[in-house]
Amino acid sequence: MVGGDRAGVTADDFTLREIERDAAKIAREAGELLRWHFERALNVQYKDERQSDPVTNADYACQRLLEEEISRRFPEHGILGEEDNAAERERVDGQPAPDFVWVLDPLDGTRNFLSGLPLYASSIGVLYRGAPVVAAVFLPWPSDEGGIVMHARRGGGTRINGVSLPALNATAPDGNRLVTLPGGFGGMFSVRKDLRRKAGELRMTGSIAYELAMVAKGVTQYTITTAPFIWDAAGGSLLVKEAGGIVLQGGERKLLGRLPAGMNWRPLESFVPSWSSGATTMKELREWRAPLLLGSPNVARYVAGNLRGKARVRQRIRRFIRR
Amino acid sequence: MVGGDRAGVTADDFTLREIERDAAKIAREAGELLRWHFERALNVQYKDERQSDPVTNADYACQRLLEEEISRRFPEHGILGEEDNAAERERVDGQPAPDFVWVLDPLDGTRNFLSGLPLYASSIGVLYRGAPVVAAVFLPWPSDEGGIVMHARRGGGTRINGVSLPALNATAPDGNRLVTLPGGFGGMFSVRKDLRRKAGELRMTGSIAYELAMVAKGVTQYTITTAPFIWDAAGGSLLVKEAGGIVLQGGERKLLGRLPAGMNWRPLESFVPSWSSGATTMKELREWRAPLLLGSPNVARYVAGNLRGKARVRQRIRRFIRR
Numbered sequence: 001m002v003g004g005d006r007a008g009v010t011a012d013d014f015t016l017r018e019i020e021r022d023a024a025k026i027a028r029e030a031g032e033l034l035r036w037h038f039e040r041a042l043n044v045q046y047k048d049e050r051q052s053d054p055v056t057n058a059d060y061a062c063q064r065l066l067e068e069e070i071s072r073r074f075p076e077h078g079i080l081g082e083e084d085n086a087a088e089r090e091r092v093d094g095q096p097a098p099d100f101v102w103v104l105d106p107l108d109g110t111r112n113f114l115s116g117l118p119l120y121a122s123s124i125g126v127l128y129r130g131a132p133v134v135a136a137v138f139l140p141w142p143s144d145e146g147g148i149v150m151h152a153r154r155g156g157g158t159r160i161n162g163v164s165l166p167a168l169n170a171t172a173p174d175g176n177r178l179v180t181l182p183g184g185f186g187g188m189f190s191v192r193k194d195l196r197r198k199a200g201e202l203r204m205t206g207s208i209a210y211e212l213a214m215v216a217k218g219v220t221q222y223t224i225t226t227a228p229f230i231w232d233a234a235g236g237s238l239l240v241k242e243a244g245g246i247v248l249q250g251g252e253r254k255l256l257g258r259l260p261a262g263m264n265w266r267p268l269e270s271f272v273p274s275w276s277s278g279a280t281t282m283k284e285l286r287e288w289r290a291p292l293l294l295g296s297p298n299v300a301r302y303v304a305g306n307l308r309g310k311a312r313v314r315q316r317i318r319r320f321i322r323r
Numbered sequence: 324m325v326g327g328d329r330a331g332v333t334a335d336d337f338t339l340r341e342i343e344r345d346a347a348k349i350a351r352e353a354g355e356l357l358r359w360h361f362e363r364a365l366n367v368q369y370k371d372e373r374q375s376d377p378v379t380n381a382d383y384a385c386q387r388l389l390e391e392e393i394s395r396r397f398p399e400h401g402i403l404g405e406e407d408n409a410a411e412r413e414r415v416d417g418q419p420a421p422d423f424v425w426v427l428d429p430l431d432g433t434r435n436f437l438s439g440l441p442l443y444a445s446s447i448g449v450l451y452r453g454a455p456v457v458a459a460v461f462l463p464w465p466s467d468e469g470g471i472v473m474h475a476r477r478g479g480g481t482r483i484n485g486v487s488l489p490a491l492n493a494t495a496p497d498g499n500r501l502v503t504l505p506g507g508f509g510g511m512f513s514v515r516k517d518l519r520r521k522a523g524e525l526r527m528t529g530s531i532a533y534e535l536a537m538v539a540k541g542v543t544q545y546t547i548t549t550a551p552f553i554w555d556a557a558g559g560s561l562l563v564k565e566a567g568g569i570v571l572q573g574g575e576r577k578l579l580g581r582l583p584a585g586m587n588w589r590p591l592e593s594f595v596p597s598w599s600s601g602a603t604t605m606k607e608l609r610e611w612r613a614p615l616l617l618g619s620p621n622v623a624r625y626v627a628g629n630l631r632g633k634a635r636v637r638q639r640i641r642r643f644i645r646r
Contacts, residue, residue, distance in 0.1 A: 035465060
C-alpha cells in the first residue's frame with residue numbers, strides 16, 4: 001500500500017512512541033495467531049522448484065492480519081511484506097515509497113514452524129525514509145503466555161513486554177558464550193587464528209529474525225547472516241542497535257563474481273543508500289540484500305576484523321580437488 | 324542410592340506403568356523448578372579447567388528434587404545422576420547396581436539455560452538390568468503451560484502429556500527436512516555422495532536430550548551425537564524407540580587411537596554388554612559412552628550406511644597443512 005499526503009510527516013519521538021505501542025500490540029496478535037497454527041495441520045506450498053522455500057497458510061494468514069491492523073491504524077503508511085503476491089508487488093514496486101514503511105516477515109523460520117520446532121518469529125520493522133525507527137518482534141517462548149514481544153523505537157532502548165533490556169556491553173568475544181552462524185559459513189569465510197579459540201559455542205536456529213533478537217537479548221554474543229532479505233533484518237537490526245549493539249553491513253557480495261577478501265564492514269544506517277522522498281521506490285527497499293554482523297560494538301568489530309571472505313574461485317578449486 | 328531386596332523384582336507392564344506415571348509427574352516438577360530458575364540470576368561454576376562444562380545451582384537443585392521424589396517412591400531403586408558429587412560416586416560406584424536404576428540429567432543444555440536460550444531438557448531414563456524401560460523428558464515449550472513432558476514405557480509407545488505420538492515412518496532421508504548434528508561432525512565423518520543432497524536442513528541446539536526428543540516427536544528426521552554420556556541418552560533413546568524409531572550405537576571410538584572407517588552401527592539394546600544381577604556395578608553404567616544415530620529405522624540405516632568415520636591421523640595431517 002502506497003499513498004497518503006507526506007507533507008509534514010516527521011519521525012519525532014511522540015510519533016514513534018505511538019507507532020511502537022501499536023507495533024508491539026500488533027506483533028502480539030500475530031504471535032497468538034501463529035501459536036494457534038503451530039503443531040496444527042498446515043497447508044504447505046513451495047515458492048521455488050527445488051522446494052527449499054516453503055510457505056504455509058499460517059504465513060499468509062499472519063501477513064493479512066498484520067496488513068489489516070496496520071492499514072486501519074496508519075492508512076498513509078506503506079507496507080512491504082515477504083508474502084506480498086505478484087500482483088501486489090507489481091502494483092506497488094514502481095511507486096514512490098511513503099516516508100513510513102512497515103516491513104513485515106509474518107513468519108520467519110517457516111521450515112521450523114511446519115516441522116514443529118518452536119524457533120520462529122513474527123517480525124515488524126518500521127522504516128522512516130529507509131532507516132529503521134520502530135521494531136516489534138514476537139518470539140515463541142516458554143513463558144506463561146507462550147511468547148514474548150521484543151520492541152524498540154529509535155532512541156528509546158529495547159524492551160520486552162515493556163521492560164527495558166540491559167545494554168550489550170561485552171568488550172571481547174568469549175569462547176564459552178553462544179554464537180549463531182549460517183550453515184555455509186565455513187565455505188564463505190576464513191577465521192583468523194586470533195578469533196578461532198574465542199569464536200564461541202555454535203548454535204544454528206534456522207530463523208534470522210530469531211537470531212537477531214537473541215543478540216539483542218544478550219543470549220548470543222554475536223551473529224552473522226550472509227544474505228538476509230530486508231524483512232528478515234528490518235525489525236531485529238533495530239532491536240540490536242537500541243540494546244546498545246551495532247549492526248555491520250558487509251560489502252557487495254558479487255563484486256567481480258567473488259566475495260572480496262576484505263569485507264568492508266560498515267554500520268548499517270539505512271536500507272537505501274540515499275533517500276529521496278517521492279523518488280525512492282518500494283522496489284529499492286525490496287531489493288536490499290547484504291551480509292550482516294551484529295553484536296556489542298567491540299565484539300562485532302573484533303569479529304569483523306578477523307574474518308576474510310573466501311574467494312569463490314578458491315572454493316571451486318577446492319571442491320574440484322575433493323572429488 | 325543402591326540397595327533393597329532384589330528377589331522377585333520384575334519389569335512387567337503393571338510395574339512399568341506405575342513407574343512411567345510417576346516419572347512423568349516427577350519430570351513435570353523438575354521442569355517447573357527449571358522454568359522458575361530460567362532467566363533468573365544463577366550461580367555458575369565450571370567442572371573443568373577450560374571452563375567448557377558449566378554447572379549451576381539450578382542443575383544441583385533439580386537433581387536434589389529428582390532424587391528426593393524417586394527415593395521416596397521407589398526406595399529400592401538405584402539413582403545415577405550427572406551431578407552426583409565425588410563422595411556419592413565413591414560410595415555407589417563399586418557396588419552392584421539394583422535391577423532398576425534411574426538415570427538422571429537434571430538439566431541438559433546448561434550453557435543454553437544460563438545464556439537464556441530456551442533449548443534445554445530435564446531427562447529421566449529408567450533402566451531395568453541395563454536396558455531402558457521407562458523415560459520422561461521435560462522440554463520448555465511455548466504451550467500454555469510453558470513446557471511439555473514426553474514419556475514412554477517399553478511396549479507402551481511414546482506420549483506427550485498422555486497423548487500418543489504417531490509412529491516414525493519416513494522411508495528415506497529428505498533434503499528439506501530438519502536434522503541435528505554435532506559441531507565437530509564435518510571433522511569426524513565423511514558423507515557419501517548419495518546422502519549429500521538428502522542430508523537435510525541442519526540445526527544445532529546444544530542439548531542432546533532435546534535433540535533426541537525432537538527425533539521422537541518427528542520434528543527432525545534423524546540426529547547423530549558423537550560422545551553422549553548415559554544421562555544424555557537414557558531417556559531420549561527410549562522416547563525414539565517407542566515412537567517407532569531406531570537407536571543405533573556406533574563402534575568403539577578409540578580403536579587404535581582412531582575412528583574406524585566403518586562405524587559398525589548396531590541397535591542399542593542395553594547400556595551394559597551383559598547384565599549380571601548382583602555383579603554389574605553402577606560404575607559400568609556410568610562409564611558407558613558411544614556415538615548414537617537415531618531416526619526412523621529406514622532413514623537411520625540409510626544414513627549409517629552412507630557415513631565413514633574419518634581417521635584421526637588424516638585429521639591431524641589436514642590440520643597441520645592448514646596452518
